[in-house]
Amino acid sequence: MSSTPTTPLVSGEKAGRREQILTAAAELFAQHGFHGVGIDDIGAAVGISGPALYRHFRSKDAMLGEMLTSISRYLLDGGEAHAERDGDADEVLAALVRFHVDFALTHPALITVQERSLANLADTDRRQVRALQRRYVEVWVRVIRAAVPGLDQAHARSAAHAVFGLINSTPHSRHLPDDQQAALLERLALGALHAA
Amino acid sequence: MSSTPTTPLVSGEKAGRREQILTAAAELFAQHGFHGVGIDDIGAAVGISGPALYRHFRSKDAMLGEMLTSISRYLLDGGEAHAERDGDADEVLAALVRFHVDFALTHPALITVQERSLANLADTDRRQVRALQRRYVEVWVRVIRAAVPGLDQAHARSAAHAVFGLINSTPHSRHLPDDQQAALLERLALGALHAA
């Protein structure tokens, strides 16, 4: 609604140069870490070479910044959309889990980058990402507490983080077809939460 | 029995210089990533300055290598010890979960480093760490399949990774006293596995 028109979170395909660069960079950052990837590597990954990237981004840090803030915003938006849909509390929770699982399975590189290199962000960007993440966690806390009785805020927050860890572990283990992996992760996540 | 006598996994306190350096380095690597930490930073953290570290380690990579292999070996040894103790399958699983939770809560920096910077390891070290980790996963797979009926290898392996992610998430969320956090993680982990 505000800056970019639709924000389909990159999605390959037609994608302008900026998006193309961001997806390539995400893949590289995920594999080698932020400092382990050079400007030239990113350029090479999209077929142009080195400093041409500065026609599209102000700095290497700006790439990471845009990457992480767009992820966080996408998750927050999606999370809020699911949380606001009224219905059975258990079903809302299941939908939220499914949403996050789906994201983790379709964008493993982004998951890895977000976990790994928040520390490499410039101060301003890091504050913004942190804020978005906090709000996303709060969405989960509300939904969890509605579905699982007898959990105080602190326990619900810890449980939310734990479930993120569970779901986000998926880039480290892809020995199952996607649909089976998704089904398993959903069962595990919901099993964990209902045992809390 | 082979190289080092007892291998108490560092543990601060008396600890020789090498161990002191490794713990300091782990903390820094966890905060800023491997490439984000300079030789001088590590030296400063233990009160000596810069190149003095080369009296104790052959290179910066060697520090990371020793750090990660010792973690992996500690986990594998502990895991096998718990798995071999016979008794109720559920109780063995619970003990294994408790073991890993305990490790994650007492060594959050090591957890973070192991997740984050496997990619920064030299080839030889990385192969060794990978091998140790694989064996640790296999311990879990056996214990899980004994306690949870109807899981094939692949599903059990995915579930193991997911539970690692769940437990290892604890460095990102410390807003609960340690004992409550441990109890919660145990419940979540076992809840997840029994729902698999």
Next chain:
DNA sequence: GCCGGAGGTTAGCGAGCGCTAACAAGACGT
């Protein structure tokens, strides 16, 4: 038919980093 902007190229700068070299000072066995 020109011209300005968009998006590339290569050359090279300045800074930071891992690591080595050369040297100093205390502990200690003989």
Next chain:
DNA sequence: ACGTCTTGTTAGCGCTCGCTAACCTCCGGC
């Protein structure tokens, strides 16, 4: 008393990396 081993110091080399400068080329509008 002396040499040697250990563990520290500072200076500095060489390389890599992020980024800028200067230049080229295509392309669409008037």
